Amino acid sequence: MSAKIKDVARVAGVSVTSVSRVINGGEHISAKLEKKVRRAIEELNYSPSLIAKSLKRNKTNLIGVIIPDITSNFQASILSYIEDTAGKKGYNLLISNIVEDTDKVVKYLNIYQEMRVDGIILMHGKMNEDIRTFLERTTIPVVTQADLGIPLTSVHIDDYQGAYEATSYLVNNGHRRIAMITGDLRDISAGKHRLEGFLAACQHYQIEVDSSMIKYGDYKINTGYRLMNELLDEGSPVQAVFAASDEMAVGAINCLHDRGLSVPGDVSVIGFDGSQIADIIKPALTTIRQPIKQMGQVTVELLLDLIESVNDTIDAGKFKRVVLPHHLHVGSSCRKSDSDRERN
Amino acid sequence: MSAKIKDVARVAGVSVTSVSRVINGGEHISAKLEKKVRRAIEELNYSPSLIAKSLKRNKTNLIGVIIPDITSNFQASILSYIEDTAGKKGYNLLISNIVEDTDKVVKYLNIYQEMRVDGIILMHGKMNEDIRTFLERTTIPVVTQADLGIPLTSVHIDDYQGAYEATSYLVNNGHRRIAMITGDLRDISAGKHRLEGFLAACQHYQIEVDSSMIKYGDYKINTGYRLMNELLDEGSPVQAVFAASDEMAVGAINCLHDRGLSVPGDVSVIGFDGSQIADIIKPALTTIRQPIKQMGQVTVELLLDLIESVNDTIDAGKFKRVVLPHHLHVGSSCRKSDSDRERN
């Protein structure tokens, strides 16, 4: 139905080789020939098939992205920078929203493989055997935004350290009964490291933390609300809560408000991520800010490096771990004590 | 480097035709042959090329989606339902985030055309000549979530009516000085219709509205904040504000708070969309709720109908306009008067 390169060649009265050359540029061609071809393209409203081109060139300019939850503002923001950076380099994004369901990952990875994407970006932090097997076997360049315990190029912050700092901040402002609303146990990267950072800080400051003070969530607002409720119902009174995501922190704050407790008057709340939601909520959320823009950009840049060096035997098997800086952003959701002698 | 169908055929000792048949199913093949092929596939870790398959079958199972701003929770939510519905039907999404920059649209539409996507979803509401020309020429099925003034299948709510209801709600609760923070003038769908609905309601209730009471924005939080500031600085005191998006409403509320004004004590604020942000903000936002899940699902269903009927001459040229129901969701961001005799 639509015109092919052959049709253009016929109408222009030249060979398909020449048509291909004027479209792709590079080689020298006479102005006269070019004009004829351009006219024919215009006349036929010709649009070259990237599918045929991809098959021939063995390159699709496609990047597959696995994202845990696109409705998370933090993740959507990273994705927007990934899209922007990739788009400027001529790459398009194939996106799979796994809704935190790890079982879907392998299914999509296989589709990416069959689509012959040039590279894959993994934003999730959970693992299973199928994923591991796929990643070990594939020859497609991969960059992950988590520490999956596999020799893979990755870019992320130091989650352990971030959690340690968040907890220390609470301690240094006079809190002793600190609860944590953490991530999924199966999240072996951010989730695991943030919990470990919390526990390490508690140990350092000789703060007792029993299991009733730790609730496992999934980074979502509603979960933060529900777990805060459990915390208030079950345990001894808490002075502060460290949530492993801003969204759970917001859920916790809303729960506290609904139960007539003031933040930070009665309970301090600190979040993690530094997404937009932290700024719009009242009180403004104190949180660990991740460098969102940089994470998106660096991820794509590293992936493109891998894609372009895929034939260099020199770089074969090399991978990088990039740890980006985070920082504590102080809002108004934590009570401040005057005696914070040990800040930072 | 990786195995082709030819390799599988060689290892299995059969023809490529047979390999293709066991992979795609459908035709009858002997159990013995199938076993040989399966074993070879396993042995070679063979992954069929969807690129080659697409070229041959003239079908990519790709859907291109143009999204104005993926960091908007409302849009991201719709996208997640689009992704889910499409994924279940075996389609993958190619996503382009245009960051509200209409000039990017045609660029991406052309890429979609070259990628031979099976269908296109348009989430934006702005138009220009290039977009119009493309849409009139293309043979690719398109579904839009706006009324672009072109014979195209579309699914959206009645924005005019929604805005009319929102404004009426404010009036019926005793407000007379009502400002509107609306969308971009170039948004000829939602933006235009919501403004018209507002103006019509004002006229109906004989409410005077001068141009200083209307501010043009872009649906984002920061813009809502800035425009609310302008409203307070310039004009006579407002009693209520109708924002054309929840995000701008939240920005307006934060601005009011920062200036020491109470919502809804001093000023009522009503939003539009019914995204998650409406629920998490304090006070809970009164807003016009759009059926987000349904919008995503119906959009994909209609697009798949178009894709599958593309060869039916009977359906050629037919298009549908689907108008989905919205409803007023009452939160706590609007002052309620006892004398609301005319409540809808």
Add this chain to the structure above:
DNA sequence: CTGAAAGCGCTTACAG
């Protein structure tokens, strides 16, 4: 039930 061969729409050595 199975296979040889043409063809999908391009690109790219190779030759002139």
Add this chain to the structure above:
DNA sequence: CTGAAAGCGCTTACAG
């Protein structure tokens, strides 16, 4: 500077 022809990795009539 230009073109004929092979080939990218599949699918699918057609024949047996």
